[in-house]
């Protein structure tokens with residue numbers, strides 16, 4: 001079944017990760033699992049509201065059994081409001097495109113985390129092929145008439161260029177969710193020009209921060225034969241508007257879960273399961289991350305260790321719940337960080353408690369449902385986000401959205417995109433363990449009035465820029481561009497192109513630019 005709320009202007013979202021997976025239960029029945037990452041939750045909110053089609057890799061082991069002959073299934077399962085179109089990838093394609101080029105190449109290239117990017121020609125070939133496959137699916141899903149295509153993230157940098165060969169008139173916007181590297185770092189990528197040209201096949205290209213947008217424009221100036229005028233680029237006879245538009249969370253949905261009277265039961269269950277009701281426990285901290293080397297989890301554990309060394313009185317009072325969601329585990333750098341985190345937690349628990357599994361760190365190595373996650377945020381005295389580099393980090397914003405009681409302190413790395421907006425958090429440098437440990441101490445000892453004042457200010461910021469403000473910043477821009485002539489024939493690109501660049505950049509109201 002295909003569903004569209006607004007038949008005139010359906011939205012097509014394209015991403016690697018799907019919002020819902022179908023998986024086999026041991027009893028042979030099929031379960032639907034919602035993807036819990038911040039980005040998937042945010043885009044799902046947008047699609048529930050707007051309707052249309054979301055195209056993504058079908059990764060669940062029962063995904064193929066529930067779709068129609070075109071790979072389509074209506075979602076969300078309980079209240080279908082849009083169509084999920086699944087793309088099938090072979091094991092080899094997944095290995096080379098997803099694990100290889102996207103996550104061993106582009107991911108470490110874009111994050112400053114001292115992990116060496118790996119670029120292999122076979123991975124790049126697979127990346128190109130899979131991007132072309134996504135483009136063909138978009139072309140099949142495009143309804144007659146105009147519609148907006150909204151492509152997500154570093155897995156799919158070439159989709160717009162491939163799509164344009166099939167559907168020259170299509171209008172596309174692209175959001176790069178992670179940091180964009182400085183040109184000096186970008187130069188490590190042998191195919192940087194192809195990637196940038198692929199991105200410039202979009203009508204609108206959006207980054208999280210002004211810093212990312214600036215790095216991209218610098219890269220274009222260095223590497224491409226393109227005209228850059230303010231936030232508009234003329235390249236290969238096409239104009240692309242480049243903006244910064246930081247992503248937000250579905251604030252109302254999180255707040256609704258947080259204010260549900262039934263949540264108390266969930267909180268009580270977590271207290272029991274994590275032994276937070278042990279006699280003597282007075283302070284609870286939380287951290288929620290994918291097990292990724294960018295998240296600064298080892299640095300966080302070092303800071304907790306330092307804190308407990310400096311403050312012996314906290315040894316029997318503090319419990320820290322660390323949720324670690326295994327991620328990209330087939331990649332060695334991910335398997336390594338997971339093993340190092342496991343070992344470090346065991347070490348700290350043995351040092352201050354009764355053994356590797358029985359100490360101040362309560363380690364939960366699985367994803368939580370949204371309800372559980374919100375319950376965890378609500379029982380915390382403080383939440384730690386300590387990324388070494390992060391495009392945005394939606395855990396920080398989710399924590400704030402869940403705290404309508406104005407309790408809880410957010411300890412936030414200044415290396416996250418979120419730190420640019422959430423200046424009322426306690427900002428830390430994860431590379432400075434003493435300073436980090438002192439910030440944890442300050443969070444624990446913070447007077448109630450100061451907590452409330454800071455949380456109130458944070459909530460104003462997060463509510464004021466939720467996912468429903470973020471999406472229109474991009475999609476309204478795209479739709480505005482439809483009135484402008486953004487395709488310039490190559491032989492006229494010189495004079496006329498320059499005029500158009502001037503006209504468009506003069507009239508632009510770029511967010512954050």
Ligand code: F6P
Nearest residue numbers: 017037038039040153177178327
């Ligand atoms: O932040 C980048 C991103 O790709 C997000 O879109 C997503 O939430 C997260 O990483 C999860 O990654 P993966 O899809 O590899 O599990």
